[in-house]
Amino acid sequence: MLLGLLACCAFIAAVYVTGVHDASNAVAVPVRTRALGERSALYLAALFNVLGVVGAFLLLGEYSASWVSAPEGITGLNGIVAALLVCAIWGVLTWFLRLPSSSTHALVGALAGVSWWTQTKLEDGAEAFGSLAFLPHIFGATLLPLFYLPPLIFLLSWLMVVPFYRLVVGHNPRLVNQHAREVLAVSASAISLLHGLQTGYLYLLLWALLSERIMDPALLQSLTRGGMLLGALIIALSLGAGTLTGGRRIGYTFAYKMVRLDPFRGAVAQGTTAVVQVLGYFLLQVPFSSSHLATASALGAGVNQRFNALKSRIVLQILLVWLVTIPACFVLGVLAMVALQSIH
Template sequence: MTIALSVAVVVVTSVFGFLNGFRDASNAVGLTVRTRALTPSIAVVLAAFFNVIGALTSAWLLNYFGGSWLKTPDGGRGLVLLLAGVAAGSLWNVYLWWRGYPSSSTHALVGGIAGASIAAVLTGHSPQAGVADVLWLQVWLPLILSPLLAFGAAFFLTSLVTWLARYRQPSEAHAALRASQSVGTAAVAFGHGLQDGQRIIAVLVLATLGSRADWSAVPPWIVGVAAAALGLGTLAGGWRITYTLSHRLVRTDPLRGFVSQAVTTVMLFFGALWLHWPLSTTHTVAASILGAGSNQDFAAVKGNLLARLVAFWIATPLATALLGLILGLALDPLARF
């Protein structure tokens, strides 16, 4: 039964990785397609390639991330916990994709595992250490800080870029900015793979090697599975969310698209390489789009849609925790075999 559970976790985690790339493709390609810097097909292929490269590169960051990840017990109980948590995150991600709302896959995953940990306590197992710390450091603190930083940076950087381009013809400036957006698409996709690849690889390591695994020597096949799942999902492209970010949420142009991608790239690299923070690509992209779009002389942001978007951001870890709790209770008998 333990081997069957391990295989099930690997399969469900691969599906989660596919959905991660499928939904978050919009973060890299939405603005580029909206401003016609690239065609949709070229933008998606470019994003998929650099998503894979980012996921492969993220393996060397696991030595830090593995130590900060929620520890799971070895054996059937730990596998059931992972299975319930990842399945909860996947179900929520599908629901929000169907609604067309971008949200954090990382927050969905952490919330699901936290709910499954609560289910383990309710069924008589000892509580998992560090659940509260993981929720605070990987969900609530980044949820509060990263959108505020991205919004503020994009708002003020838009004024700076506008001032720098003040003597250039709009058509000339937009042509240069569209070319820069092609690089921005690759950078955002690489940063996404660098951030989210870690989470997918970490779950696969826990499912196959246990919590005592050597995080500095992850088997290549695990890294390959995570990278392939992200890449294939990106190629599939979640266009519902792309439309929300690039058309419904805020009016934008090549200048503001460039600013948003620049802010997102810097924050993702800064968070992953220096602070080791699990910054949400979705939150960072959406907030930077809002910041750049708000720096206009006319109303550009759709307030009602923004309110629903923020509500779903807050609801994501809570909803997946509830789903993880329910699935954890339902799957608990499997841990006894």
């Protein structure tokens, strides 16, 4: 009973912190370039995040999740709870530091940690790392997309500035900025919708895994659809509430301190992020970091101008956080797993 309550609290906390932490991905650049006001941007992002969760609930049956699983019994429940707790803690820590980081990386790192701990307790603990209990295809389906997508979107965003600049050069700058702000408003909605889709899809899968290990099997079978609907409602409310209360702290680093963007380059960056999110979600069907994509895209568009708009110290701090997220959450996942196992 106590572990079940802890699991629910950890689940809500992880989703809420994800909303707080990732709100800036969609709203920071539009607010910085005056395409949207701060409050209206957050309301818009929260609305489309909620709609994304609804979409994830409706589409859930059409997608598989070969990259994440969990052992049966108390070990599987402890592992999921430990990963959720680590994800929430890491999100709060990086939010406090005002640095954009990946909630997906944190979750993957924590799941890898609890997987390693679980494997060491099995008789065949010498199995390959790629067959870990919670991440059965950790390298091909989980880690690789998280690492190769940010450099690709940086390059793509940098390249896209050139043709669009040639398209608008010679036109009235006021009209160019006006249309760029319109693109920013639309792309902010698209990024939020796709973020809600991925977050909703991921956490609905985790909700299903939790439900299987908390509820009685007979009761679970009779409440399958209703239970998933309840999970979608919890995710939508938690993510929406987190989005409404987030944005400013990390958004200031993202749009004011990291790189200087005009409306035109901001529109290129946001549009590129939205397009890559669509391709990543519907074609690759693997987890990717919206924080990394948005940051890399803003950097790519921001550096492609005649003057130096980049603040190297801030970028290095962000890259350092990116590099340490998975190993740090791996260690935290192991520690959380040990702590939870010691309760029983």
